[in-house]
């Protein structure tokens with residue numbers, strides 16, 4: 001019998017990759033999407049099936065993590081074998097501006113799902129994955145961070161996710177539910193939200209090397225993150241729910257990199273070298289030199305003359321508007337348990353991730369430029 005999965009947050013980065021992965025495995029996938037005034041299914045449109053087709057494998061439902069009745073009805077109707085709770089207000093900086101909503105969606109939302117499964121009598125049938133986060137570790141207590149490292153959340157987002165983490169553990173212990181936390185460290189991809197730092201960088205660097213943008217403005221360049229590829233991380237989610245026993249797992253690469261180094265690597269990928277000058281809020285990113293061979297291969301010879309004129313000019317600055325009231329300075333995860341118990345092995349390293357994101361964004365920015373020059377409207381949103 002093929003299994004049925006319910007994915008909240010199916011329109012997000014992880015939801016899209018996970019849906020694709022489970023559909024390939026023969027699952028029937030139900031997804032919860034929010035009602036929005038414009039379509040918000042860009043990331044899963046390639047998986048879309050006409051709702052009038054019989055025997056559809058991907059079925060979308062309107063819903064929201066703040067609406068208990070809606071969640072309970074969807075779970076009752078779909079009777080899922082597995083629930084992947086990926087929906088969340090997932091932006092750490094934005095959570096300082098919307099703390100109450102974040103607590104409701106990210107903290108109480110998971111409780112609504114756990115309680116619905118319990119009240120509907122689905123404890124034996126339904127396994128639950130909760131999207132927990134390395135943000136739980138917050139202020140550094142121990143490195144590398146592992147399952148036993150104490151938490152010290154540093155944002156309304158992380159505090160809400162702390163509640164979600166513990167309520168998942170509590171329902172597991174209190175009611176014997178198969179409920180597990182994946183404590184995932186940052187994971188990125190070509191479909192990463194545009195306002196997270198890696199995607200903001202790969203988009204901006206692509207536009208800068210194509211001559212479409214002068215500068216990028218960023219926040220704390222010294223923050224260090226353990227960045228992996230989302231494609232690898234959704235496989236870990238799946239593996240967690242295939243175990244006989246529920247448990248909590250750190251999913252990470254074990255390597256940490258600063259925002260500053262990520263910027264260098266993104267430019268490098270286009271054959272462009274940058275240097276950093278100045279300190280703190282006065283730090284600047286300067287275009288240093290160009291490897292013409294690499295640039296012509298990766299970007300295109302026709303863009304070289306314009307960029308060559310920009311050597312020794314400023315292509316990036318720090319804007320304190322992007323600083324957070326409390327910052328998480330260093331994350332580096334120890335994925336030993338996931339490797340030993342789940343047999344999880346990531347396929348991408350950081351170089352592979354940067355390459356994938358840069359290739360995709362250079363192509364996207366070229367396409368957008370072509371469309372704009374031919375008078376088609378393009379959304380070029382800047383953070």
Ligand code: NDP
Pocket residue numbers: 008009010011012013014015032033034036040063064065066085086087088089090091105131132133134183184185186187188193
């Ligand atoms: P995204 O921001 O890309 O996607 C979030 C999804 O949640 C979107 O589908 C969004 O809908 C949906 N959503 C937001 N609020 C609600 C709500 N109130 N009700 C229903 N749906 C809602 O996040 P990611 O895919 O990157 O992350 C997936 C999960 O994993 C999140 O819970 C995140 O906090 C967590 N996480 C992510 C990590 C990462 O590095 N990516 C690391 C660790 C944890 P819409 O498209 O309409 O906005």
Ligand code: GDR
Pocket residue numbers: 090091092093132133134135184185186187195196197198200217218219220221223224225259322323324327328
């Ligand atoms: P994070 O990701 O907060 O780790 O949360 P983000 O990419 O937003 O920030 C990473 C680090 O980069 C610094 N930074 C900037 N960040 C943003 N967004 N924009 C900037 O201009 C900028 N400049 C520097 C930040 O200060 C931070 O230190 C992500 C989300 O996916 C969460 O949902 C998830 O739980 C965690 O990863 C693990």
